[in-house]
Amino acid sequence: MDGTVTETERDYLAGYDPREFPIVLTTVDSVLFTYHEDRLKVLLVQRANHPQAGRWALPGGYIDQDRDATLEDTAHRVLASKTGVVPPYIEQLGSFGGAGRDPRGWSVTIAYTALIPFQACLTHIESVTDTQWFDVARLNELELGFDHEAIIDAGRERFRQKALYSLVPAHALQEPFSLADLRRVHELLIGMTLSRKSFIRRVEESGALIETGDEAPSGRGRPSKLYRRSPHLDDYRFIRNIGK
């Protein structure tokens, strides 16, 4: 008699031991961006443990099988532990895996990418030394761990696309914010200047932002109108890209 012919799924699961199979090291890393003082910044953490101890790398870690019900839970938990809050915008970026990217063996990281206002986690980040914002334009001065530079590039490219056809980058700003600031975030992401008029028209047409009615003095010059995010912000897609 061949036992496998009549084996039930219950029997199979009772005898299943994952340690009998080759093990893939699986982690979740996040690329968190913000905007501060006319610069795009990305959050990095200095690694305390081997491998790559001492290097700056993306905030990430193992899945906690008891606490995390989904991959997004892991990303939320890790980011909250580094910033004090869950970012207002997060999406899955992609997975990066291979035999050589981690010296411990075949590994996969599921990467998320997120946006947060600089002020939302200012005090939390100032209270520690191992977590810092870095100017994304100066990452070449740093030697990052693993393949995290490539993952950050993928995150930038994702938000570059979003800046072309959505107003999602508004999540990088503290409310209320001016359209001048938001346009600047888009310009940094896209890598070119944008027409004021075109940008304002899109904001009005979309309904993805709400005018608060207040104004803010901008140093010298006419004060700017202030806006906040509408609940539909994340869903709105322009059918045509901005930018010449």
Added chain:
Amino acid sequence: MDGTVTETERDYLAGYDPREFPIVLTTVDSVLFTYHEDRLKVLLVQRANHPQAGRWALPGGYIDQDRDATLEDTAHRVLASKTGVVPPYIEQLGSFGGAGRDPRGWSVTIAYTALIPFQACLTHIESVTDTQWFDVARLNELELGFDHEAIIDAGRERFRQKALYSLVPAHALQEPFSLADLRRVHELLIGMTLSRKSFIRRVEESGALIETGDEAPSGRGRPSKLYRRSPHLDDYRFIRNIGK
């Protein structure tokens, strides 16, 4: 003396054993679409082993740590084993993970989505009984394994977007093909009819397709011009979406 203070990365790796940590079951699954007889089809495989033995599910499997250097290698290997060839278009779709999606425990699948001409794997698929094309409009009649229905939906949505701003769906057609056929593929993906004129204009403007110079009789009526894919097809993006 505290050994960890002076421990080198080499020492750490020598003592590293992945079995000491909680194990996440990691697999790669692919959503392969094609077009045949005015229908969108997706490739499914009937599961031979537990869990979910007997159910139809996405082609997928474990990473072969000796053969696969990257995640895409795994997707290629599995798809080639089911169709006889590597599909001409494949991209990473996203990762689906959680505590409850596989009865064996916490699991992650890295999903790819791909396109192939129906004829490219016709003979290979006809030679086996456990691998079949299914009409994507009739998947509700099937009880799929795991969360694979949700993954297929994500793949459809990905290609729905691509159909709005690219000509990537041309990979689902055998060369040479007519614009009528390609437009039909786009219409099925988008879920609405498209203007002939708009579609032809985009093809001409993009340079992503090359006219072969031949024609094909289409039953009755004027014969249609035939096209093949240009090498730039995958890169081209329209700045504006098609469709009202």
Added chain:
DNA sequence: ACAATAGTGTCTGTTAGACAGTATCGA
């Protein structure tokens, strides 16, 4: 000749970009 299918010519509406103009602040 006719139906059926493929492709074209041309008009219109929409919207991005350009640019000049107006509005409102500080100095």
Added chain:
DNA sequence: TCGATACTGTCTAACAGACACTATTGT
């Protein structure tokens, strides 16, 4: 008043959609 910044009015170019028209086949 002047410079600086924010916002608006309006023209133009580009392009999608509509639709009528021509082209080419089988019956």
